Amino acid sequence: MSATAAMRDEPLLVVDGLCTHFPTRAGVVKAVDGVSFSLRRGEILGLVGESGSGKSITGYSILGLVDPPGRVVAGSIRYDGVELTTLPGEAMRRLRGNRISMVVQDPMATLNPVLRIDRQMTETILAHDDVGEALALERARDALLRVGIASPDERLRAYPHQFSGGMRQRVAIAIALINRPDLVIADEPTTALDVTIQGQILHEVQTLARETGTALVWITHDLTVVAGLADRVCVMYAGRIVEQGTTAQVLESPAHPYTRGLLDSVPARNARGARLRQIPGMPPAPLGLPDGCAFRERCPRADEACVADPPMRGTPGDPDRGARCHHPLDDAP
Ligand SMILES: Nc1ncnc2c1ncn2[C@@H]1O[C@H](COP(=O)(O)OP(=O)(O)O)[C@@H](O)[C@H]1O
Ligand code: SF4
Ligand SMILES: [Mg+2]
Numbered sequence: 001m002s003a004t005a006a007m008r009d010e011p012l013l014v015v016d017g018l019c020t021h022f023p024t025r026a027g028v029v030k031a032v033d034g035v036s037f038s039l040r041r042g043e044i045l046g047l048v049g050e051s052g053s054g055k056s057i058t059g060y061s062i063l064g065l066v067d068p069p070g071r072v073v074a075g076s077i078r079y080d081g082v083e084l085t086t087l088p089g090e091a092m093r094r095l096r097g098n099r100i101s102m103v104v105q106d107p108m109a110t111l112n113p114v115l116r117i118d119r120q121m122t123e124t125i126l127a128h129d130d131v132g133e134a135l136a137l138e139r140a141r142d143a144l145l146r147v148g149i150a151s152p153d154e155r156l157r158a159y160p161h162q163f164s165g166g167m168r169q170r171v172a173i174a175i176a177l178i179n180r181p182d183l184v185i186a187d188e189p190t191t192a193l194d195v196t197i198q199g200q201i202l203h204e205v206q207t208l209a210r211e212t213g214t215a216l217v218w219i220t221h222d223l224t225v226v227a228g229l230a231d232r233v234c235v236m237y238a239g240r241i242v243e244q245g246t247t248a249q250v251l252e253s254p255a256h257p258y259t260r261g262l263l264d265s266v267p268a269r270n271a272r273g274a275r276l277r278q279i280p281g282m283p284p285a286p287l288g289l290p291d292g293c294a295f296r297e298r299c300p301r302a303d304e305a306c307v308a309d310p311p312m313r314g315t316p317g318d319p320d321r322g323a324r325c326h327h328p329l330d331d332a333p
Helices: 003-009 055-063 089-098 117-128 133-146 152-156 165-177 195-212 223-227 247-252 257-264
Strands: 013-024 027-039 044-048 071-079 100-103 183-187 215-220 232-237 240-246 313-315 318-323
Touching (some): 044 055, 044 223, 055 071, 055 183, 089 117, 117 152, 117 165, 133 165, 133 195, 215 223, 240 257
Parallel strands (some): 044 215, 044 232
Antiparallel strands (some): 013 027, 232 240
């Protein structure tokens, strides 16, 4: 392999042993506690877990946007060969403006309510590329079409409040992708939308990411969302990744009892009329984690071995496949 080919094969993002903690009066909240994963160029990774598992803080850590007193206290985040955890603020801001962008659940967090959509979009383009107003407007129009917005000329002249929630989110996604960033971190952007709109947007984003070669980290609490979207899945629980693999591996032959529990609580996978099985108990309080496996108090397979912290056990010959469990399910490959 030539040196350039080797560089191309190098993952775009390598997160290794990331720990992001929040000191509070009651103790240290270990929101992210030893997270490792990597992402190749153009790849779509689903980051899945219940509320409070540390998905958003993982995303904010990568973007350098953790609110103090929260702080990355250990681990490394290497983006295209550059260590982000020690990158000066100004360089990090440039990276966020040009090569990494984020989409959040509430599009109004990123859209300016008093600016017309055409201005918001062309400003984003012109801040990045000196292409002139006319070409910027043409690109903005094209970007709206690509996220499924019909009659874009009319839409460009509108203000954000004149759009439905689904349309606003489409605009926010169009803006996040308009400068063809290498990486987009999407934090539950379709969670508030109805299922049909959500499905359309997922499909459009996937197509767009494939076309532009943009890598995506798609954060969601909903396993059904990643099914048709992601190449690979990481399942998070209590600040850690407990299972990872290709989407087919994780959804069709989960190794971790928590993933199994999540799958069993998805309606579509159950026969009509069958009762859904919920995972018993609640996600653990961030300051009240049990010793050993954090899933221990809810796990049907727990035994005395689980009082010891299970390491991530990889699969020989397949470093991207693994589970953090002493007794992985035997239908695992
Ligand atoms: N500012 C903060 N101060 C203290 N704890 C926080 C703060 N922000 C998040 N956390 C805690 O970090 C954990 C992970 O949060 P988060 O990443 O938002 O979860 P998710 O996105 O998976 O729902 C939660 O236990 C949450 O309570
Ligand atoms: S380590 Fe034990 S408690 Fe944890 S998921 Fe595996 S079997 Fe369950
Ligand atoms: Mg979140």
